[in-house]
Amino acid sequence: MAAVKTKLGRIPCDCCGHPVVLKENEAGTLTVSCDECDVSAFAKKGTAAATKWRAKLPAQAPESVPKAPAPAPAAPAPVEQPKAPKKPATPFDPLGFLNKGKAA
Known part of the structure; x- marks a missing residue:
């Protein structure tokens, strides 16, 4: 099934200078194809092109330009989560003695 392309207008x-349709696919890639010179x-x-x-x-005429949607409401401030208590060192942590007594 072919991807949907939006016709943006003629350039x-x-x-050769012949008017061709400028199309845009879902990824934003622009395509042109000329019937006169087969380009x-x-x-x-x-890209620059x-x-x-x-x-x-x-x-575009001002009446055909779609209006910008209203701005979304501001997101609530993030709530700071309390830090989890430090786990005690285990015999399987060979470098656990380095962190002994230090805050997490």
Whole structure:
């Protein structure tokens, strides 16, 4: 089964200038495929090529830009757990005498 790709818009082909569809997969990889010159290419997320292709996308109209979700409520402060009492040294701990009398 093929992975789902999102169509981001049309950009000019890097080779011939013909408008091609810019698609993005779930991992953020961008792909283009030109029908005129048979060039196909991809750009991993965060690379210079991906940045260049995204810059070529036409600006979206303000009404079509999705609004950012409301910020999530702040997480409660973590509760400090009391430290467990130190276990006594056993005869199977050959270096246990080094920690004798020291706080954990």
